[in-house]
Amino acid sequence: MPEDKKLSIEKKLKNAVREQITLASQVVMEDFPPFDKSIVTGIDVHYSGSLAVGCATVVEVETLKAIQTVTLNREVQVDYIPGYLYLREGPIVLDLLKLLENTGPVLIDGNGVLHPRRMGLASYAGVVLNIQTIGVAKRIHVGIIGPRVDNYAPIHDDDEVIGMAVWLGKEKPVFVSVGNNITLSTSVRVVKDCAVRGYPEPLRIAHRTAKEIARNTQL
DNA sequence: GCGACAG
DNA sequence: ATCTTGTCGC
Numbered sequence: 627m628p629e630d631k632k633l634s635i636e637k638k639l640k641n642a643v644r645e646q647i648t649l650a651s652q653v654v655m656e657d658f659p660p661f662d663k664s665i666v667t668g669i670d671v672h673y674s675g676s677l678a679v680g681c682a683t684v685v686e687v688e689t690l691k692a693i694q695t696v697t698l699n700r701e702v703q704v705d706y707i708p709g710y711l712y713l714r715e716g717p718i719v720l721d722l723l724k725l726l727e728n729t730g731p732v733l734i735d736g737n738g739v740l741h742p743r744r745m746g747l748a749s750y751a752g753v754v755l756n757i758q759t760i761g762v763a764k765r766i767h768v769g770i771i772g773p774r775v776d777n778y779a780p781i782h783d784d785d786e787v788i789g790m791a792v793w794l795g796k797e798k799p800v801f802v803s804v805g806n807n808i809t810l811s812t813s814v815r816v817v818k819d820c821a822v823r824g825y826p827e828p829l830r831i832a833h834r835t836a837k838e839i840a841r842n843t844q845l
Numbered sequence: 846g847c848g849a850c851a852g
Numbered sequence: 853a854t855c856t857t858g859t860c861g862c
Contacts, residue, residue, distance in 0.1 A: 670852095671852075671853085672853080672854095673852085673853055673854060674854075675854080675855095706851085706852055706853070707850095708849085708850040708851070708852090709850080709851080711851055711852055714852075714853095715852070735851080735852070736851050736852065737851050740851085741851080746851065747851075747852085748851095761851085763851050763852085764851080764852090765850090765851065765852090766851085767849095767850065767851045767852095768850085768851090801851085
């Protein structure tokens with residue numbers, strides 16, 4: 627990689643760190659405002675070369691069936707850098723959410739405050755739009771997993787609990803964290819209540835949908 | 846210096 | 853995450 631390119635990336639990351647720290651101070655780790663318990667939304671982004679396909683699926687909690695699905699296709703130029711997923715997926719996630727009237731709590735494929743600066747993608751979307759979000763990651767990015775009790779293991783970083791490993795029936799747990807406007811215990815409950823075969827159904831549908839569209843879309 | 850590293 | 857069909861295994 628050219629040296630000048632490398633310098634411009636470093637400059638962008640420096641600004642991103644400042645933005646993340648500012649936004650992190652605005653995360654609300656309480657159940658506010660009272661959310662619609664009857665629906666829950668999942669968001670995922672799939673890639674095919676430079677094409678990014680984002681999908682948001684609103685699911686009815688009682689039946690776990692999709693009642694609304696929106697997608698966006700976009701050309702993406704930003705590489706993924708660990709700790710800065712929001713630079714790559716933030717814009718499309720925000721635009722997906724703007725297309726929805728009612729979402730209930732929003733599950734996002736990535737982390738909330740389970741992040742080096744407590745500002746993962748889920749918290750980013752939650753703070754910017756002032757909505758209720760939850761981070762659900764398939765792999766851990768930061769923190770130390772404490773002792774498992776039943777199907778839960780707290781994830782610590784420094785002296786605070788910033789997430790929870792949750793076993794939903796498969797060998798591998800999912801890593802749940804507060805996005806915004808919610809407590810960790812409520813986040814875990816929401817994830818459990820919409821899980822099917824070891825994974826939250828809204829995220830599974832969003833992932834499947836985005837993948838299918840990416841596969842059938844010409845660049 | 847070395848390894849780890851959401852998607 | 854992506855490039856990629858069928859295939860080995862729990």
